[in-house]
Amino acid sequence: MTRLPTVEAFREAFGAAFGSPPDLIARAPGRVNLIGEHTDYNDGFVMPMAIDREVRVAVRRRTDRLVRLVSVNYHAHSEFSLDDVAHDPAQPWSNYERGVVRILLDSGAIVGGFDMAIVGDVPQGAGLSSSAAVEVATLTALNSLFGLGLAPFEVAKMGQRAEREFVGVSCGIMDQAISAVGRAGHAMLLDCRSLETTLVPLGSDVAVVVTDTAVTRGLVGSAYNDRRAECEDASAHFATVYPSVRALRDVSEVQFQAHANELAQVVAKRARHVVTENARVINAGEAFRRGDLPEVGRLMYASHDSLRDDFEVTVPELDFLVDLSRSRAGVFGARMTGAGFGGCIVALVKPEAVASYVEQIAAEYRTETGLIPRVFVCHATDGAGVIG
Ligand code: ADP
Numbered sequence: 001m002t003r004l005p006t007v008e009a010f011r012e013a014f015g016a017a018f019g020s021p022p023d024l025i026a027r028a029p030g031r032v033n034l035i036g037e038h039t040d041y042n043d044g045f046v047m048p049m050a051i052d053r054e055v056r057v058a059v060r061r062r063t064d065r066l067v068r069l070v071s072v073n074y075h076a077h078s079e080f081s082l083d084d085v086a087h088d089p090a091q092p093w094s095n096y097e098r099g100v101v102r103i104l105l106d107s108g109a110i111v112g113g114f115d116m117a118i119v120g121d122v123p124q125g126a127g128l129s130s131s132a133a134v135e136v137a138t139l140t141a142l143n144s145l146f147g148l149g150l151a152p153f154e155v156a157k158m159g160q161r162a163e164r165e166f167v168g169v170s171c172g173i174m175d176q177a178i179s180a181v182g183r184a185g186h187a188m189l190l191d192c193r194s195l196e197t198t199l200v201p202l203g204s205d206v207a208v209v210v211t212d213t214a215v216t217r218g219l220v221g222s223a224y225n226d227r228r229a230e231c232e233d234a235s236a237h238f239a240t241v242y243p244s245v246r247a248l249r250d251v252s253e254v255q256f257q258a259h260a261n262e263l264a265q266v267v268a269k270r271a272r273h274v275v276t277e278n279a280r281v282i283n284a285g286e287a288f289r290r291g292d293l294p295e296v297g298r299l300m301y302a303s304h305d306s307l308r309d310d311f312e313v314t315v316p317e318l319d320f321l322v323d324l325s326r327s328r329a330g331v332f333g334a335r336m337t338g339a340g341f342g343g344c345i346v347a348l349v350k351p352e353a354v355a356s357y358v359e360q361i362a363a364e365y366r367t368e369t370g371l372i373p374r375v376f377v378c379h380a381t382d383g384a385g386v387i388g
């Protein structure tokens with residue numbers, strides 16, 4: 001992904017594309033999930049942080065009902081009327097902005113025409129959620145431009161709706177929520193049922209390193225649907241034993257142990273992952289607050305093992321990268337992050353060990369697989385806002 005231009009250079013690019021400067025510029029970050037995988041659709045807990053890779057949009061009001069979009073990364077443009085918000089198959093990147101506009105109009109928000117330029121350095125399709133960054137940046141800009149008065153969580157929910165209902169990707173609320181409300185130096189413990197958030201201080205003595213396996217995701221759609229169905233089966237069984245259970249989130253580890261043998265073996269394994277993973281997220285939050293990074297690391301490795309053995313969503317490349325991390329000095333912990341079947345691992349590393357960790361795992365991974373991994377050293381940043 002190209003480097004992000006300065007705010008000034010971006011303002012000039014907008015001027016070059018549209019003839020005069022923008023009214024304002026907004027930004028929204030990508031994210032990485034530190035722990036809590038496949039818990040979101042079980043009403044459970046996740047712990048993402050906003051990263052220092054972002055999407056920026058520059059906007060200017062128009063007096064008519066036209067919307068003109070320019071992508072700086074793609075050197076492409078697309079336009080539509082507010083009276084006919086349809087997909088643009090020739091410019092699929094524009095469907096995220098179109099989706100946002102459609103959701104705003106459907107919800108009664110009064111927006112007029114506008115010109116918008118988009119640029120970003122969130123790696124696309126690497127599991128760092130560039131799509132949520134586009135949606136949240138667009139909504140943040142339009143919120144300000146048209147004085148819509150949307151609170152950050154309303155922005156997040158509208159971004160999620162744009163992706164689900166217009167783009168057609170079934171996503172949870174985590175990505176848009178952290179992009180909207182992230183805080184520098186912190187991860188966020190998010191309750192996916194209540195949307196309650198708790199800030200988790202990361203401390204200054206740790207770096208977050210994301211390594212992309214560069215493995216193309218296979219089978220992810222059908223395997224994802226299978227996992228969801230298995231979780232629903234398990235939850236339905238526990239609801240017959242404990243009537244207050246509405247999702248696996250409501251099943252404690254003790255309750256799980258007491259009734260696991262009543263489930264089909266595969267279903268029991270899936271449920272065990274979700275039940276233990278929810279507990280790990282809560283424990284990781286407490287460990288971060290105590291400054292106990294070795295414990296957070298231990299929980300991350302346990303999360304990976306559970307995703308490999310019980311949820312069965314890892315691939316050998318993910319396991320290999322995590323195993324390389326296990327034996328490395330200065331590494332607290334590592335795990336796969338994202339849906340699995342490819343994608344990235346995330347590691348917590350002592351700042352002074354980052355350079356050698358990055359160099360060594362990249363070299364060993366390349367020797368083992370012939371693939372060149374992309375490595376991103378990330379810092380926790382603030383959520384979306386207007387920056388110019
Ligand atoms: P991820 O969210 O994991 O990065 P997705 O496939 O969900 O991957 O979203 C990637 C899509 O988001 C891109 O194909 C593109 O359409 C859009 N997108 C991301 N970043 C940008 C950008 N800087 N400019 C325009 N569109 C972008």
Ligand code: MG
Pocket residue numbers: 129130131132
């Ligand atoms: Mg996405």
